[in-house]
Amino acid sequence: MADDHVQGYAETAKLNPFVFLIAGIAAVAGILFGFDTGVISGAVLFLKGSFGLTAWTEGILVGAVLLGALSGSGVSGRFADYSGRRNLLLWTALIFLVGTILSATAMSLMTLVLSRLVVGFAIGVASFTAPLYISEVAPPRYRGALVSLNQLAITLGILGSYVVDSYFAESGNWRWMLGMGIVPAVILFIGVLLLPESPRWEVLKGRVDKARATLNRVRGGGGAAVEEELRDIQGSITEKQDWRLLFQRWLRPALIIGLGLAFFQQCTGINTIIYYAPSIFQMAGFKSASVAILATAGIGVVNTLFTLVALPLIDVWGRRPLLLMGLAGMALSLLFLSVAFKVGGDVAVLKWIAFGSMILYIACFAMSLGPIMWLMITETFPLEVRGVGSSIAVSACWGFNMIVALTFPRLLEIWGTSGTFFAYGLFALLGIVFVFYQVPETKGMELEQIEANLRRGLRARDLGRRSSRRPVLEDIPEVVLDEEQVNI
Numbered sequence: 001m002a003d004d005h006v007q008g009y010a011e012t013a014k015l016n017p018f019v020f021l022i023a024g025i026a027a028v029a030g031i032l033f034g035f036d037t038g039v040i041s042g043a044v045l046f047l048k049g050s051f052g053l054t055a056w057t058e059g060i061l062v063g064a065v066l067l068g069a070l071s072g073s074g075v076s077g078r079f080a081d082y083s084g085r086r087n088l089l090l091w092t093a094l095i096f097l098v099g100t101i102l103s104a105t106a107m108s109l110m111t112l113v114l115s116r117l118v119v120g121f122a123i124g125v126a127s128f129t130a131p132l133y134i135s136e137v138a139p140p141r142y143r144g145a146l147v148s149l150n151q152l153a154i155t156l157g158i159l160g161s162y163v164v165d166s167y168f169a170e171s172g173n174w175r176w177m178l179g180m181g182i183v184p185a186v187i188l189f190i191g192v193l194l195l196p197e198s199p200r201w202e203v204l205k206g207r208v209d210k211a212r213a214t215l216n217r218v219r220g221g222g223g224a225a226v227e228e229e230l231r232d233i234q235g236s237i238t239e240k241q242d243w244r245l246l247f248q249r250w251l252r253p254a255l256i257i258g259l260g261l262a263f264f265q266q267c268t269g270i271n272t273i274i275y276y277a278p279s280i281f282q283m284a285g286f287k288s289a290s291v292a293i294l295a296t297a298g299i300g301v302v303n304t305l306f307t308l309v310a311l312p313l314i315d316v317w318g319r320r321p322l323l324l325m326g327l328a329g330m331a332l333s334l335l336f337l338s339v340a341f342k343v344g345g346d347v348a349v350l351k352w353i354a355f356g357s358m359i360l361y362i363a364c365f366a367m368s369l370g371p372i373m374w375l376m377i378t379e380t381f382p383l384e385v386r387g388v389g390s391s392i393a394v395s396a397c398w399g400f401n402m403i404v405a406l407t408f409p410r411l412l413e414i415w416g417t418s419g420t421f422f423a424y425g426l427f428a429l430l431g432i433v434f435v436f437y438q439v440p441e442t443k444g445m446e447l448e449q450i451e452a453n454l455r456r457g458l459r460a461r462d463l464g465r466r467s468s469r470r471p472v473l474e475d476i477p478e479v480v481l482d483e484e485q486v487n488i
């Protein structure tokens with residue numbers, strides 16, 4: 001039976017060093033994602049001087065990358081199917097290079113904003129394509145860990161951007177800060193040249209022999225297991241790219257989880273800290289730009305370290321406990337931050353409370369919403385609609401990210417620092433309620449079981465329910481798109 005075949009290669013597949021190399025190179029795209037979104041936090045302090053930024057133009061500059069990313073992630077599903085995952089990553093590296101050179105040499109605010117749009121477009125494409133490519137080459141058993149590697153790469157990119165910002169802070173040279181993005185872009189371009197195309201995409205294009213050759217390389221030898229995997233890939237190539245499919249009633253729980261996690265990942269304010277940490281530290285009393293940037297580098301280190309801590313725990317403690325604890329910690333630290341800014345007065349104490357709260361906040365995010373959102377997006381959408389489903393959730397994530405980044409400087413003016421962080425704290429509290437009632441525990445579950453639960457019409461929260469026998473996809477009724485279900 002097909003199910004037994006999946007079990008066979010899924011359980012015996014070993015981690016081949018070549019898969020590590022592939023995942024490592026593809027994850028450089030995550031480093032670029034992190035670097036190019038993080039680098040602006042330090043650069044903006046000096047850009048204010050060069051271009052006389054107001055609250056709005058500062059928001060627009062930070063938001064340009066996000067608008068680009070929103071459009072990039074929106075179109076990348078189609079490009080990835082048309083040109084191939086590997087080729088798309090190659091193009092992404094080139095776009096990164098062009099955008100980075102243009103922004104580092106920009107002579108006007110307009111050119112800078114346009115070039116940041118280009119870089120953003122590449123980030124959006126990368127944020128969709130790299131995890132997709134990794135998940136299509138990874139052995140099923142290690143897919144979760146390898147997909148989460150991408151989040152680790154994002155945090156390393158952010159950390160790298162903070163280190164670069166601190167290095168150039170003394171001279172205030174924002175051009176070099178932005179320009180250093182060339183390094184990972186070149187590494188990505190050269191690295192991707194060494195990579196094979198995704199076997200799944202080869203099958204999609206009818207090139208079964210090429211797919212077999214790649215599988216032989218990445219699984220470390222041919223044989224029956226590779227033939228079984230190839231048959232499974234051929235069997236699952238019924239993937240439909242029609243986004244209207246997502247509005248079928250039985251898929252609603254997957255949409256709720258994907259969009260909900262994207263909303264709470266962004267609207268609890270993570271990127272106000274990632275993009276504006278030096279400015280927040282200055283407001284809290286770390287007056288010198290270089291000290292503020294150094295304190296921000298501390299944030300980057302904690303982000304990376306706690307992502308490392310989270311990776312094994314996601315499969316041991318599970319998604320729900322980490323999300324609930326993480327959100328509780330985030331709510332608490334945001335309320336501390338809000339109170340610290342409200343009380344004000346004694347600046348020496350304020351700055352250390354602000355620093356401590358931000359460290360606690362980042363650690364809690366890194367152990368919860370950071371990696372788990374990206375992971376659950378790939379877990380809850382059934383294979384048939386995984387491409388369109390995750391592309392919509394990724395775009396929503398960039399959309400929320402943009403709204404928060406654009407409104408943050410303005411909210412500071414209207415509500416003050418204390419009021420603004422209080423609002424993000426309220427969202428974190430709402431996030432606890434959302435996770436409690438809507439997010440299932442998918443730890444150690446087979447993806448077929450989650451799909452079977454969706455097709456049985458279970459609620460979002462119950463998708464993690466295990467049945468006493470293994471799911472057999474043949475006995476789950478095929479759900480077809482009909483007008484009534486589309487028009488919910």
Ligand code: BGC
Pocket residue numbers: 037151154155158265270271274303369370371397401
């Ligand atoms: C989020 C980014 C954020 C980063 C911080 C990612 O999961 O999507 O918006 O900047 O984590 O580590």
